[in-house]
Amino acid sequence: RGVDKGVDFANYFCTYSFLYHQKEMLCDRVRMNAYYNAVFDNKDHFYGKTVLDVGTGSGILAIWAGQAGARKVYAVEATKMAEHARELVKANKLQNVVEVIEGSIEDVNLPEKVDVIISEWMGYFLLRESMFDSVIFARDHWLKPTGVMYPSNARMWLAPIRSRLADQKMNDYEGSMGGWRSFLDETRTYYGVDMSVLSKPFSEEQKKYYLQTSLWNNLHPNQVIGTAAIIKEIDCLTVTVNDILNVRASISSTITAEETRLCGFAGWFDVHFRGSKENPAQQEIELTTAPSENHGTHWGQQVFLLHPPICVGERDNLDINFSMARSKENHRLMETVNMDKGYGWFSGLHQF
Amino acid sequence: RGVDKGVDFANYFCTYSFLYHQKEMLCDRVRMNAYYNAVFDNKDHFYGKTVLDVGTGSGILAIWAGQAGARKVYAVEATKMAEHARELVKANKLQNVVEVIEGSIEDVNLPEKVDVIISEWMGYFLLRESMFDSVIFARDHWLKPTGVMYPSNARMWLAPIRSRLADQKMNDYEGSMGGWRSFLDETRTYYGVDMSVLSKPFSEEQKKYYLQTSLWNNLHPNQVIGTAAIIKEIDCLTVTVNDILNVRASISSTITAEETRLCGFAGWFDVHFRGSKENPAQQEIELTTAPSENHGTHWGQQVFLLHPPICVGERDNLDINFSMARSKENHRLMETVNMDKGYGWFSGLHQF
Ligand SMILES: Nc1ncnc2c1ncn2[C@@H]1O[C@H](CSCC[C@H](N)C(=O)O)[C@@H](O)[C@H]1O
Ligand SMILES: Nc1ncnc2c1ncn2[C@@H]1O[C@H](CSCC[C@H](N)C(=O)O)[C@@H](O)[C@H]1O
Numbered sequence: 001r002g003v004d005k006g007v008d009f010a011n012y013f014c015t016y017s018f019l020y021h022q023k024e025m026l027c028d029r030v031r032m033n034a035y036y037n038a039v040f041d042n043k044d045h046f047y048g049k050t051v052l053d054v055g056t057g058s059g060i061l062a063i064w065a066g067q068a069g070a071r072k073v074y075a076v077e078a079t080k081m082a083e084h085a086r087e088l089v090k091a092n093k094l095q096n097v098v099e100v101i102e103g104s105i106e107d108v109n110l111p112e113k114v115d116v117i118i119s120e121w122m123g124y125f126l127l128r129e130s131m132f133d134s135v136i137f138a139r140d141h142w143l144k145p146t147g148v149m150y151p152s153n154a155r156m157w158l159a160p161i162r163s164r165l166a167d168q169k170m171n172d173y174e175g176s177m178g179g180w181r182s183f184l185d186e187t188r189t190y191y192g193v194d195m196s197v198l199s200k201p202f203s204e205e206q207k208k209y210y211l212q213t214s215l216w217n218n219l220h221p222n223q224v225i226g227t228a229a230i231i232k233e234i235d236c237l238t239v240t241v242n243d244i245l246n247v248r249a250s251i252s253s254t255i256t257a258e259e260t261r262l263c264g265f266a267g268w269f270d271v272h273f274r275g276s277k278e279n280p281a282q283q284e285i286e287l288t289t290a291p292s293e294n295h296g297t298h299w300g301q302q303v304f305l306l307h308p309p310i311c312v313g314e315r316d317n318l319d320i321n322f323s324m325a326r327s328k329e330n331h332r333l334m335e336t337v338n339m340d341k342g343y344g345w346f347s348g349l350h351q352f
Numbered sequence: 353r354g355v356d357k358g359v360d361f362a363n364y365f366c367t368y369s370f371l372y373h374q375k376e377m378l379c380d381r382v383r384m385n386a387y388y389n390a391v392f393d394n395k396d397h398f399y400g401k402t403v404l405d406v407g408t409g410s411g412i413l414a415i416w417a418g419q420a421g422a423r424k425v426y427a428v429e430a431t432k433m434a435e436h437a438r439e440l441v442k443a444n445k446l447q448n449v450v451e452v453i454e455g456s457i458e459d460v461n462l463p464e465k466v467d468v469i470i471s472e473w474m475g476y477f478l479l480r481e482s483m484f485d486s487v488i489f490a491r492d493h494w495l496k497p498t499g500v501m502y503p504s505n506a507r508m509w510l511a512p513i514r515s516r517l518a519d520q521k522m523n524d525y526e527g528s529m530g531g532w533r534s535f536l537d538e539t540r541t542y543y544g545v546d547m548s549v550l551s552k553p554f555s556e557e558q559k560k561y562y563l564q565t566s567l568w569n570n571l572h573p574n575q576v577i578g579t580a581a582i583i584k585e586i587d588c589l590t591v592t593v594n595d596i597l598n599v600r601a602s603i604s605s606t607i608t609a610e611e612t613r614l615c616g617f618a619g620w621f622d623v624h625f626r627g628s629k630e631n632p633a634q635q636e637i638e639l640t641t642a643p644s645e646n647h648g649t650h651w652g653q654q655v656f657l658l659h660p661p662i663c664v665g666e667r668d669n670l671d672i673n674f675s676m677a678r679s680k681e682n683h684r685l686m687e688t689v690n691m692d693k694g695y696g697w698f699s700g701l702h703q704f
Binding site: 084191193194195202 | 371378388412416444539544561
């Protein structure tokens with residue numbers, strides 16, 4: 001079924017029109033430091049240049065680009081947040097440099113092509129929200145042939161983990177099914193209707209909700225029990241929408257912890273600011289959302305649980321087939337259709 | 353701005369397609385008892401008759417109508433829940449009586465007009481969801497001139513209350529503004545951007561969220577501190593959509609509690625099953641969602657808080673102008689635009 005653009009935009013942009021939500025991103029110090037350093041440690045890429053900020057939100061990246069000496073910054077934002085961005089630009093005395101344009105990047109018209117596209121487009125596990133499609137669109141329409149992308153590269157990672165969430169979710173599921181059984185009794189006794197024919201679909205619905213939906217979590221590094229593997233590498237200058245519609249990878253991971261429980265897998269991403277081959281960054285900056293004791297991000301990690309957990313030991317080898325696609329109902333959501341070790345102990349649809 | 357039917361339906365029907373959500377309604381004993389008694393204490397209205405169930409969900413009301421001896425029941429449901437309803441009908445051996453039709457009532461075609469329309473269409477504070485529009489449509493198209501509506505009448509109530517929620521929400525708001533001030537400092541210090549120009553819009557956004565959004569609550573009867581007044585009466589047989597677009601009332605309430613705080617108002621509803629004038633019910637049934645110690649419902653009450661609370665005493669008289677309209681952005685949500693006591697101590701936009 002096709003996705004109606006109007007429906008999609010109405011739903012998707014809703015949260016971004018709240019300052020509260022923009023503030024959550026502006027409070028993520030790992031994110032802020034990375035972009036801040038990317039701009040100010042690489043002033044050569046900005047000084048005297050033209051810049052496009054795709055999805056400027058509060059306007060923060062556009063303002064930094066202006067402060068770093070850009071000649072002109074086009075700051076495009078689809079939501080009413082554009083009005084706040086415009087105020088903020090003015091209050092920071094950059095109204096002659098930063099032009100805020102309210103509209104979706106797919107619809108706006110710029111008077112010129114730009115030297116740099118900067119954007120913070122990353123969703124949960126990198127690709128949720130599918131906002132990178134809009135950045136690719138911007139690049140293909142508005143970046144000069146010699147232009148650079150900020151960030152320039154992105155990678156997705158997967159690693160085996162242990163987590164109490166696995167038990168908790170199984171408990172939740174079993175609690176819900178217990179409640180269902182009393183519900184069946186009561187409905188039969190008091191209201192004369194036998195609902196047991198719905199037990200199977202109800203159990204499937206609840207399994208999907210509790211056991212097959214991937215979870216947001218900020219993991220502690222010691223919950224990662226094996227080597228992490230890259231499942232996708234993206235060169236922001238050359239990638240096409242087609243390249244990111246699906247993520248498929250066959251990877252290996254070696255258990256590094258002693259005798260423990262494999263409770264599932266965690267996915268995260270990093271992005272790099274390297275400029276381009278012709279135009280490398282003075283200072284390469286990394287933004288990583290890997291499990292970290294002190295540098296967690298609002299993205300956290302995406303956790304795919306396994307039910308029941310498996311006992312594993314040091315040096316055990318896992319061969320994993322990972323496959324992720326956009327959800328058919330909502331192209332901004334993802335479905336990991338398959339994640340198995342060949343002999344079937346881990347396979348199932350995980351949505352997020 | 354007009355509401356696109358596709359967008360609206362996509363959003364609105366989403367939750368109803370989950371058995372989990374249907375189960376929540378099926379577990380509301382007050383609701384279940386009222387409809388159960390309405391049908392089985394008034395078998396004359398169902399025995400040998402044709403019935404239309406608007407929004408059959410799991411199929412429960414249609415099955416009861418069938419069990420009460422209906423000749424034919426058309427059970428219309430917009431979501432995929434229709435498939436489960438069909439299974440349930442079969443499991444309860446009523447497939448020759450109850451016909452489940454998947455589709456929105458505005459689109460389906462029935463082979464005949466019916467003697468009874470039964471529907472559970474009530475949203476929070478009666479009118480949220482605007483589903484009654486669809487029942488009116490069904491009545492105008494498919495009810496015989498002599499037909500009856502189940503329920504036949506509905507009323508909305510308003511009463512002054514006290515509640516700790518008022519303090520809690522004010523605390524939440526102040527906490528959020530405190531967080532904003534540290535955020536301003538940090539952004540200025542570490543990231544060289546002055547965001548203070550956004551303080552006013554942020555505070556307005558947070559006020560709207562914490563202080564001007566009405567709340568769901570199941571109140572204890574002793575939280576009601578004055579007489580309750582009816583703000584709307586609906587005869588389901590004759591009301592038009594136009595009659596329910598707005599609710600406007602000037603009412604009086606007398607404080608019945610001793611020296612206390614007026615923290616706001618609570619709204620609730622009741623519906624009655626009385627049949628029609630020509631065809632009265634054998635046994636009149638009431639379903640009320642008023643504050644109750646032991647008979648709370650999933651609807652609870654809708655609470656409109658007042659900031660700050662006002663000191664009131666026994667026999668004080670309140671004259672209240674109440675006005676509620678559909679939200680312009682989403683016609684299924686409501687805005688109470690105005691609720692004041694004349695000299696301005698209570699007035700504000702409350703959304704729900
Ligand atoms: N196609 C599109 N056109 C314009 N804006 C878009 C867009 N898709 C997403 N956005 C906007 O992009 C923003 C992403 S969030 C990042 C905001 C800001 N650049 C910051 O780093 O803090 C949101 O405000 C969202 O509304
Ligand atoms: N216009 C419309 N056409 C068909 N079904 C509708 C509708 N508007 C709402 N509904 C359905 O009406 C149901 C209301 S909830 C009540 C369900 C059931 N009758 C019960 O009493 O338990 C939902 O399942 C919703 O999907």
